[in-house]
Amino acid sequence: MQYLGGIHGAGVLKCEGKTLARADYDIDGFLIKPGEVIGSGEIRMPPDTLRQVFGREDLHLLTDDGRLLSLRFSERHPPAAGDAAHVDVAGNLPPQSEWHHSSSGWKGTH
Numbered sequence: 001m002q003y004l005g006g007i008h009g010a011g012v013l014k015c016e017g018k019t020l021a022r023a024d025y026d027i028d029g030f031l032i033k034p035g036e037v038i039g040s041g042e043i044r045m046p047p048d049t050l051r052q053v054f055g056r057e058d059l060h061l062l063t064d065d066g067r068l069l070s071l072r073f074s075e076r077h078p079p080a081a082g083d084a085a086h087v088d089v090a091g092n093l094p095p096q097s098e099w100h101h102s103s104s105g106w107k108g109t110h
Helices: 047-053
Strands: 002-015 018-033 036-044 059-063 068-073 084-091
Touching (some): 018 047
Antiparallel strands (some): 002 018, 002 059, 018 036, 036 084, 059 068, 068 084
């Protein structure tokens, strides 16, 4: 597995085609085999909203730059307090060539 870099931004959480809430994200990308990128990171939203969406199936994040990402919560239980949760990410992540290691995240259009 090769670390590719990070992306961050905001978007809209969706489940079964319905909009649930706005969320911020910070995702690290990893190359697991040639051409296959996965992500791991964190989403942030108001604590009450986070508890309501935690554990839902078919959860997606439509980023403000137009990427549709599939999310799965990494933890078994929602955070007791706070506005962040760890997620595993798949879907329309940037390809390997578009990640870089700087702190500014993905070099594409934000």
